[in-house]
Amino acid sequence: MASVRLVALKAPYVPSSLRNLSNFLLLRTHAFTVRDFSTAMSPPSTAVIYDQYGPPDSVTRIVEFSPVELKETDVCVKMLAAPINPSDINRIEGVYPVRPQLPSVGGYEGVGEVHSLGSSVKDFSPGDWVIPSPPTSGTWQTYVVKDQSVWHKIDKGTPIEYAASITVNPLTALKMLEDFASLKAGDAIVQNGATSIVGQCIIQLARNQGIHSINIIRDRAGSDEVKEKLTKLGANQVFTESQLEVKNVKALLADDIPEPALGFNCVGGNAASLVLKFLRQGGTMVTYGGMSKKPITVSTSSFIFKDLSLRGFWLQQWMTSDKAKECRKMIDYLLSLVREGKLTYEMELTPFSDFHAAMDKALGKLGSQPKQVIKF
Amino acid sequence: MASVRLVALKAPYVPSSLRNLSNFLLLRTHAFTVRDFSTAMSPPSTAVIYDQYGPPDSVTRIVEFSPVELKETDVCVKMLAAPINPSDINRIEGVYPVRPQLPSVGGYEGVGEVHSLGSSVKDFSPGDWVIPSPPTSGTWQTYVVKDQSVWHKIDKGTPIEYAASITVNPLTALKMLEDFASLKAGDAIVQNGATSIVGQCIIQLARNQGIHSINIIRDRAGSDEVKEKLTKLGANQVFTESQLEVKNVKALLADDIPEPALGFNCVGGNAASLVLKFLRQGGTMVTYGGMSKKPITVSTSSFIFKDLSLRGFWLQQWMTSDKAKECRKMIDYLLSLVREGKLTYEMELTPFSDFHAAMDKALGKLGSQPKQVIKF
Known part of the structure; x- marks a missing residue:
């Protein structure tokens, strides 16, 4: 049985990208009343969230989410790396045409390692490397729980900064x-x-x-x-x-x-x-x-x-779910080019603990800098 | 045998759209030396030509072309009507992307009546109404001789101003x-x-x-x-x-x-x-x-x-020759709408003798005027 740790949050919510508020409250009730002791739980997750649109260096903050219960088809992924893309910045600023529902966890792509599985998941094993494909918001956190259909297994021989940034x-x-x-x-x-x-x-x-x-x-x-x-x-x-x-x-x-x-x-x-x-x-x-x-x-x-x-x-717009298959085939091709040294671009891996320094670089505050990829 | 009348021209040429200069000279030689007396000849043709680019009211003039010999597959058409389109004006001004070879006869579409046929032409009869389809330059003249493949037979129940202007x-x-x-x-x-x-x-x-x-x-x-x-x-x-x-x-x-x-x-x-x-x-x-x-x-x-x-x-650009069939089907549809009263637009038929007055109207010198269609 996974240990349950309820962490004090400044605001009592879990962002929509993880679980929406009502589900979170249900989960808390569930956890302490009618709990099924065999249900897998995620570890708590440390995340970059924002609860209003604005300059990313002032509206983002780090919070810790309590564990969530894995549904039968869920996969819990320990994130390894996720880039800060210009479009991530635009989303936080609220100037992107699709405005994320607030509060929201930042990030839209990344790579992680499978940590644990819902009871009916057959196609993944703990230790597999996966990316959300098509990407979904909420990759700037240490653990992401999403339905198995979200995840695409990739070759572990890929440098994590490329695996993390191969889609956008x-x-x-x-x-x-x-x-x-x-x-x-x-x-x-x-x-x-x-x-x-x-x-x-x-x-x-x-x-x-x-x-x-x-x-x-x-x-x-x-x-x-x-x-x-x-x-x-x-x-x-x-x-x-x-x-x-x-x-x-x-x-x-x-x-x-x-x-x-x-x-x-x-x-x-x-x-x-x-x-x-x-x-x-x-x-x-x-x-x-x-x-x-x-x-x-x-x-x-x-x-x-x-x-x-x-x-x-x-x-x-292109990567709607019915394009997932085509999308993944192309991702595999791109990652193979990376592994063969035929596709390179400059990036800098920055530890998650230095997230705000990475964000400052991504915002151009320190002049021209390589693309920032957060390493969890 | 068609009568041959050589008309004095200010310049000794036939524009490329009718016959180019060298062919014309050959024809003259041919006509008076090795002539085949059974060959059909066109009547002489009165035409609006220009031998330099410039304002259409000053560079166009009326000339008379001598008869030309019909090749086996030629059709000689007595023009009935042809519009002055803005693109005709641009061609004469020399500002159209495809500049006609000079000297040139004006006009790009029109309707005519079959006058006489080359010896192997089977699909047309004298009296048929035809339009050049896709259009070709040189419709502002009383007789046009072109290969049978140029001509498309149309329903004679169509008002001539519409038949003349249905393409452009x-x-x-x-x-x-x-x-x-x-x-x-x-x-x-x-x-x-x-x-x-x-x-x-x-x-x-x-x-x-x-x-x-x-x-x-x-x-x-x-x-x-x-x-x-x-x-x-x-x-x-x-x-x-x-x-x-x-x-x-x-x-x-x-x-x-x-x-x-x-x-x-x-x-x-x-x-x-x-x-x-x-x-x-x-x-x-x-x-x-x-x-x-x-x-x-x-x-x-x-x-x-x-x-x-x-x-x-x-x-x-679209009406290249391999599109002729599609083009003609669409023309037939449009002409049927005209005959059913479902497609109308304002035009003014002006006698060919008043060509320069029609051109002045087309050039906007008299303010807003209906589209000018020359009636031969």
């Missing part, structure tokens, strides 16, 4: 490369924001498929080093925005690089216009971010005579 | 309604530039299919009369741009009208943004014109979170 950024890159054009070896893509993690993944995934990448970065001190770094990842051409202030950007294409059929935009404004300029007749630009906070401006003739299509991509 | 505008409307979304009765579309001929066709074609139309017009004197006119055609709702300066345009939708999945833009600027505002999650806006000469500006979140697609449509 790399899967976005892979899905966007597959969904909007039929690319084959020798084709080309163009993207702005090439130094972002999605951008770096696009470069490497394209290279793996023999697809050329044309990359646009903002003008900055040290842009030569950035170009070198992206080139090492497999970028075929890298331009700063100011280098593209020419009449015909296509004249800058290397001889072996065709006009790209597909472009990716995570910046907006002028950087989006530059992607459009590179696209070939009938090409598609996919917007997945707007770092400059500027809109996208397009001429009428781009649509009519150049026949461009402008689309958008949002991983969370 | 109505087919654009029909094709755009069919190609970019699967609409069914009860669905809705939104469009700006609703008073354009394409706009009027969209209203009527939508109504015929039980599809609601939400229409945006520019603010103007007499907008109430315009609204009334469009409503009579079948428009469900008509708004001026200024009426849509509200926080939530969708609150203006009538109770029985769902958020539109498809929008059409032929204006650009603010009028395009208004179309985007009406669109439902996952909707598509198709741009087919840019009357305001302003670009289209779109927010990042419209792409990512509202999942909008922006596309373009250009009839000329």
Whole structure:
């Protein structure tokens, strides 16, 4: 029998992502009255929660949740690592289109080790490594209890920081490369924001498929080093925005690089216009971010005579549950690339005890920093 | 034997759309030396030509072409009527993306009566009404000789002004309604530039299919009369741009009208943004014109979170020869709607002898005027 420890909380709730308030109260009643002594219980869980939207460095706090009872099909996972993604920050700020129900545990992806199982669970064993797939909110805590259908077993040979962060950024890159054009070896893509993690993944995934990448970065001190770094990842051409202030950007294409059929935009404004300029007749630009906070401006003739299509991509919308199978297959492929050294990006593992320091770095308070991954 | 009359031309050429210069010279030689006396010849043709790009009222002139010899599979058509479309004007101005080879005969669509046939033509008889389908340049002349594959026989019960103008505008409307979304009765579309001929066709074609139309017009004197006119055609709702300066345009939708999945833009600027505002999650806006000469500006979140697609449509690009069959089927459908009184738009038939007056009207020199259709 699992030990039951009721921990004093500043507010008497369990966030919806773990158990909602009414269930929690029921559980407490249940625990002390009609308890089934054979029922497995989770350990208590230490979590990063927020009970109002606002700046993540002020509205988040660490609390401890009491153990919860595992239902027949539940799996209790001891979290190993979970990243702080920009979208996690937006969710806490309340500016994400899907606002989490408050109070909420932070985090949306991560990796953990199976700790204990509901009575009918057959497909997992304690010690297995799993990720929530599709991801679900609430990964910034030491123990997560979710139905077995949530979890996807992965190869334990994967570095935990990659296992923890494989969905939100790399899967976005892979899905966007597959969904909007039929690319084959020798084709080309163009993207702005090439130094972002999605951008770096696009470069490497394209290279793996023999697809050329044309990359646009903002003008900055040290842009030569950035170009070198992206080139090492497999970028075929890298331009700063100011280098593209020419009449015909296509004249800058290397001889072996065709006009790209597909472009990716995570910046907006002028950087989006530059992607459009590179696209070939009938090409598609996919917007997945707007770092400059500027809109996208397009001429009428781009649509009519150049026949461009402008689309958008949002991983969370695609990853509805009926896509779980496809999603997991792609995750397995991405993790295999990681293990083969064909997909890399910079991250920093920070102990959970230093969560607020990691959050400060993720918020950019200390200048440009590697992606922060919390290690539990 | 057809009589041969060589007419003095200011310049010794036949435009490419009829016969190119070298062929013409060959023909002259042929005609007077090795002539096959059984070969059918066209009558001479009076044509509107231009030998430089520029303002249509100054660069066009009327010339007479000498007869041409009909090849085995040629059909000689006596033109009955041909419209002056805005794209004809753009072609003459040299601002159209596909610039006609100079010198060129004006016009791109029209209707005519079969005059005479090449020796192997079986599918046409003199007196048949035909349209070039897909259209080809050079319809502003009294006789057009083209291969039989160019011509599509139509029902002679059709008013000639509609037969002459059925492709460029109505087919654009029909094709755009069919190609970019699967609409069914009860669905809705939104469009700006609703008073354009394409706009009027969209209203009527939508109504015929039980599809609601939400229409945006520019603010103007007499907008109430315009609204009334469009409503009579079948428009469900008509708004001026200024009426849509509200926080939530969708609150203006009538109770029985769902958020539109498809929008059409032929204006650009603010009028395009208004179309985007009406669109439902996952909707598509198709741009087919840019009357305001302003670009289209779109927010990042419209792409990512509202999942909008922006596309373009250009009839000329679609109507490549392998689409001829589909194109003709749609033309037949449109002409049947015309004959049933279900598709109407305002036109004025002007005699060919008044071509320059018709062109002045088409150029807007006399204010708003009905579409000009030349009657030969």
